[in-house]
Amino acid sequence: MAFVAPKQVKAAEQQPTYTIGTDVTFAPFEFANAKNKYVGIDIDLMKAIAKKENFKVVIKPVGFNAAVQAVEADQMDAVIAGMSITPERKKVLAMSDPYYKSGVVMAVKKDSNIKSLKDLKGKRIAVKTGTSSADYANSIKKKYGFSVVTFDDSNNVYQDVTTGNSVACFEDQPVMQYGIATGLKLKIVTKPALSGYYGIAVAKKSKAALLPKINAGIKALKADGTYDKIVAKYLGNGTIASQKKKNAATQDSDHSFIGLLKSNWGTLMGGLGETLILTIVAIITATIIGILIGLLGVVPNKFAQGTATTFIYIFRGLPLLVLALFIYTGIPSLTGTKIPAFVAGIITLTLNEGAYTAAFVKGGIGAVNVGQMEAARSLGLPWGKAMRRVILPQGIKIMIPSFINQFIITLKDTSILSVIGLLELTQTGKIIIARNMEGFKIWTMVALIYLIIITVLTWLSNWVQKKINA
Incomplete structure (x- = not known):
């Protein structure tokens, strides 16, 4: 039997445990792989931060809205779900230091003749509720004359476009790139807009204890190269071909x-x-x-x-x-x-x-x-x-x-x-x-x-x- 030093046992016993909410449909940041295990940039990052800062996490994939509301109500300690840092969110939630830069793009069906925002006049577009992409769409809808329909999860946003109910959707660039790389029948037609950073939102009750650990963990993981390895694991070098190769193992092999x-x-x-x-x-x-x-x-x-x-x-x-x-x-x-x-x-x-x-x-x-x-x-x-x-x-x-x-x-x-x-x-x-x-x-x-x-x-x-x- 291996000998465990008393100090090591005491340290393990004193590890605090935090409940972290996340989305269910936001690949490559959080999604279920072919073995129905939750993986993704956010999942791996949160676990790495916990290991680095000596605390435990229980990650609950409850959906973006449910996770955010649970944190606001102090039902959970934090939420990591590709959540953009905004002034509005910082008023009600404690946001961590940024860990990923993204932008909003517009995607349409592969055979669509929609090529720019100007082609959206009189049309309907789909977005995911509570996201920066939804905020962006609503901020420009009067200018370009389109209407907006919202859904609670990403898949329904994409399906609304592929079925023709909406002519386009707005989504974060890496998420849309990943979806297209793994079989989504859409194409990106605009350059990234509303560039911003993702952060981890922490509940008020956990701010003092948890937020410093998260920020220290993000800094340490970026310094030792772990962060880059996590991102590369899911996004490769950022190209569609690289994403297909990197993520082939996460998909169902037989689609019959x-x-x-x-x-x-x-x-x-x-x-x-x-x-x-x-x-x-x-x-x-x-x-x-x-x-x-x-x-x-x-x-x-x-x-x-x-x-x-x-x-x-x-x-x-x-x-x-x-x-x-x-x-x-x-x-x-x-x-x-x-x-x-x-x-x-x-x-x-x-x-x-x-x-x-x-x-x-x-x-x-x-x-x-x-x-x-x-x-x-x-x-x-x-x-x-x-x-x-x-x-x-x-x-x-x-x-x-x-x-x-x-x-x-x-x-x-x-x-x-x-x-x-x-x-x-x-x-x-x-x-x-x-x-x-x-x-x-x-x-x-x-x-x-x-x-x-x-x-x-x-x-x-x-x-x-x-x-x-x-």
Whole structure:
């Protein structure tokens, strides 16, 4: 057994651990390779900084918007995601020293006749929300007379152009070069504009402890040549041919439907597993909350009924996306208390689906003939016992099909939680597409998985209804 000096053990134990958010679709800075492991300039750089400055990192690929919002809400310690340093961002986040210089370029379809910004008049262009390229596009749209549509991830930006919905897109130069080198059917038609630098954004709570380490690490890695090696690993000498050679190993080798299914089966099943866990936990908690609120709504007490009605009105009326973001980033910003993404997802589904469950529980009980309660009370049964023994057995018979249908709805609603970074089935599809750019094939796989599960649940619902009505 190797001897470890006490000082070394103590140093290892004292290493602080920081949670770092990053994007899911921003190659070559962060992306999943052919083995579905996260790699890229940003990933390697962050790990190298941590090693150099003696701290540990947990890198979470949650998407650009989710990462930035999590850092603003002190849910994470920092975000590294090809994030341009801007005066606006420096007002709300602590930005590190710059580590990469980039510029914004415009790309169009390979066979497009769009050659310059002047050709965009009356046309639509696509950008990724929250990025410098989006800011640049919005700053010149009046001058050149085009409209802008925004998407949450890069792949959807590119797909909007390749399908012809938009005539062009704006993107950071190295990202667009990498995409073209790895099969994206676009071409760059402008020189880089709005040149700026990428930095690492640090949360306010971690500024004092983490920011000096990051800056020292960037400086040290540039001085000893490690930084140049990391960049060259993904970009080569900067030419398209060099990028193709350097990054061939990161791509799926077989782009047929079966080939993509085989190479990504494990990842898709991992996403499905997360979806099913979210669904099962949420449906249990939502059912409990829904039944309690539903029963509260039929109690002969105006305050209780008002409480139930208010709960149903609020959480059935709020869009699920808004509710998820409010719980994951809004509440922590107010209270300063972290809410893990999984917990935030469960709370979101519980409140939303619980409100719908409460509504049909209340409706199911209300559907029982009012004479049933009157008859039970006339026989001397108190309200509670009459409800438990007479009304609920009949109401449950009416409610059961709705419970199963709500399970199906909850399963589908989990896809919205990708906005807070949960790696469920939909988010998994985005990650895979970011690597291979095979949007149609991957989304077909995701759709088929959803349809198979929903079909099984629909059969179960029909079978239960037949048994009840038999």
